[in-house]
Amino acid sequence: MNSVSTDLIIQSIYETLYMVSVSLLIGTLIGVPLGILLVITRANGIKPKRIFFTLLNGVINIVRSVPFIILLVAITPLTRLIAGQTYGSTAAIVPLVVYIAPFIARLVENSVLEVGPGIIELAKSLGASTFQTIRYFLMPEALGSLVLTMTTATIGLIGATAMAGTIGGGGIGSLAITYGYERFNTFVIILTVIILIIIVQIIQGIGNRLAKKLRHE
Amino acid sequence: MIEFENVIKEFHHKGKKMTALQNVSLKIEKGDIYGVIGYSGAGKSTLLRMVNALEVPTAGRVLVNGKELGALKTLELSQVKKNIGMIFQHFNLLESKTVFENVALPLVLNKVDKATIKQKVKELLEFVGLADKENSYPRQLSGGQKQRVGIARALVTNPQILLCDEATSALDPKTTVSILELLKRINKELKITILIVTHEMEVIRKICNKVAVMEKGHVIEAGDVIDVFGHPKQMTTIEFVKTVIHDEIPPSVLEELKREKRNKRIYQLKFFGKNTTKPLLSTLSKEFAVDLNIVFANVTELQGTTLGIFTVAFYGEDLELERLYQYIVENEIAVKEVMA
Numbered sequence: 123m124n125s126v127s128t129d130l131i132i133q134s135i136y137e138t139l140y141m142v143s144v145s146l147l148i149g150t151l152i153g154v155p156l157g158i159l160l161v162i163t164r165a166n167g168i169k170p171k172r173i174f175f176t177l178l179n180g181v182i183n184i185v186r187s188v189p190f191i192i193l194l195v196a197i198t199p200l201t202r203l204i205a206g207q208t209y210g211s212t213a214a215i216v217p218l219v220v221y222i223a224p225f226i227a228r229l230v231e232n233s234v235l236e237v238g239p240g241i242i243e244l245a246k247s248l249g250a251s252t253f254q255t256i257r258y259f260l261m262p263e264a265l266g267s268l269v270l271t272m273t274t275a276t277i278g279l280i281g282a283t284a285m286a287g288t289i290g291g292g293g294i295g296s297l298a299i300t301y302g303y304e305r306f307n308t309f310v311i312i313l314t315v316i317i318l319i320i321i322v323q324i325i326q327g328i329g330n331r332l333a334k335k336l337r338h339e
Numbered sequence: 340m341i342e343f344e345n346v347i348k349e350f351h352h353k354g355k356k357m358t359a360l361q362n363v364s365l366k367i368e369k370g371d372i373y374g375v376i377g378y379s380g381a382g383k384s385t386l387l388r389m390v391n392a393l394e395v396p397t398a399g400r401v402l403v404n405g406k407e408l409g410a411l412k413t414l415e416l417s418q419v420k421k422n423i424g425m426i427f428q429h430f431n432l433l434e435s436k437t438v439f440e441n442v443a444l445p446l447v448l449n450k451v452d453k454a455t456i457k458q459k460v461k462e463l464l465e466f467v468g469l470a471d472k473e474n475s476y477p478r479q480l481s482g483g484q485k486q487r488v489g490i491a492r493a494l495v496t497n498p499q500i501l502l503c504d505e506a507t508s509a510l511d512p513k514t515t516v517s518i519l520e521l522l523k524r525i526n527k528e529l530k531i532t533i534l535i536v537t538h539e540m541e542v543i544r545k546i547c548n549k550v551a552v553m554e555k556g557h558v559i560e561a562g563d564v565i566d567v568f569g570h571p572k573q574m575t576t577i578e579f580v581k582t583v584i585h586d587e588i589p590p591s592v593l594e595e596l597k598r599e600k601r602n603k604r605i606y607q608l609k610f611f612g613k614n615t616t617k618p619l620l621s622t623l624s625k626e627f628a629v630d631l632n633i634v635f636a637n638v639t640e641l642q643g644t645t646l647g648i649f650t651v652a653f654y655g656e657d658l659e660l661e662r663l664y665q666y667i668v669e670n671e672i673a674v675k676e677v678m679a
Contacts, residue, residue, distance in 0.1 A: 248448055
């Protein structure tokens with residue numbers, strides 16, 4: 123099949139899904155709490171902590187400013203420390219997490235901020251603790267929007283995995299670059315792009331449907 | 340039940356000092372439906388929010404059941420709060436939860452067991468007339484139904500006090516009436532003291548027994564609704580009363596009166612309660628050498644009693660008209676001369 127085997131394509135899809143799912147899982151575990159902290163510690167939040175907020179906000183901005191391809195190379199020592207290697211799909215997960223966690227934090231922050239001041243007022247009037255306010259008021263109300271947020275993050279991750287090819291992460295994106303773009307093989311480029319389009323469509327479709335269900339529209 | 344003693348509240352916004360409440364003192368007795376009315380920015384919502392400590396006074400004291408809120412520890416304060424329910428202008432329902440879950444929420448926060456929650460929620464939904472909606476989501480409800488859910492939620496912890504923050508301001512007139520009737524029932528049947536903040540005089544007229552009128556952070560007039568409605572003193576109060584009780588001669592009648600050349604005086608008479616049924620006008624026409632003509636009349640029902648306003652043109656000699664005026668005053672009927 124024009125210089126790429128079916129096995130290679132399936133292998134690449136597997137690598138993409140592996141990198142995306144693992145880094146999404148870890149990124150969510152880190153990003154969601156950070157996003158909530160951004161909401162509650164801000165000046166008009168329910169537990170204002172000015173210095174903490176300024177620091178966290180600043181760090182997230184700095185990490186988000188670095189282009190992924192630079193980040194990939196810049197944090198090699200950290201990658202070696204955590205993954206024990208600097209090459210391959212598993213090694214690529216470390217920079218992917220560093221890239222996606224602050225992005226998720228920012229998206230979660232936006233989603234939770236959408237919950238109206240009336241709901242927070244209600245929580246206060248019922249004497250809810252900070253934890254209860256997050257658990258019973260903010261999170262359930264933001265859930266529909268959070269699902270869309272996670273969909274956006276997932277699709278962003280798929281884009282980023284293409285660059286993980288530079289450290290041997292593999293995946294569909296790197297297949298497109300090495301076998302298609304660098305060998306002037308238009309067929310492979312088109313094929314891989316179609317595969318990516320299908321994956322993105324499926325993820326966005328699931329996200330939209332789930333969000334709609336959660337919002338009870 | 341609720342007492343405000345010389346309460347002052349200042350806000351600081353971008354370095355500017357703003358005084359929301361200036362030395363407010365009010366006393367709400369057990370069993371009252373106490374209405375606080377004022378234009379937006381008068382400070383009435385700030386006042387309401389002090390009762391459940393959503394706002395803390397800059398100076399002065401707020402007492403609930405004899406306990407000063409400012410002196411309570413966190414735990415005691417949360418106990419007092421659980422004794423106070425609150426409903427809101429925009430209902431503040433969780434869109435992601437069913438009606439049942441919304442009403443159950445205060446009990447879930449208090450870690451009440453599931454069986455009790457189920458029983459209590461069903462009981463309250465029955466009470467507010469939404470027993471068939473427990474599995475609906477707020478988006479599927481009308482404004483009035485949403486407020487009923489809000490009310491059920493506020494009552495599920497068996498509070499002694501219900502705070503209403505512009506609870507009918509987002510509703511149409513017909514729905515407003517049904518919600519007000521529900522509030523009245525809550526007051527009567529469940530013996531709950533209600534403090535209600537509004538800018539609609541209709542709310543005060545329909546259900547309140549006491550009223551305080553607020554302007555620029557001050558309480559400018561307060562007392563029994565019938566007194567404040569009958570004898571409004573401050574300009575703002577007069578404006579509010581006018582929105583529900585009309586006492587002005589219609590312009591066309593006024594024109595007619597002006598054109599008439601006969602010697603006359605026009606008196607506005609106010610009757611309260613028992614006075615309303617006395618045959619004053621027929622007595623006047625028999626006892627005095629005058630002709631009379633009613634140019635305006637209005638009877639309003641307030642708290643089970645009536646307030647009647649009659650504007651009457653009397654024709655006759657000056658001396659006789661003066662004697663008639665004295666007679667009305669002696670009969671303890673509020674009277675004032677109106678210019679034509």
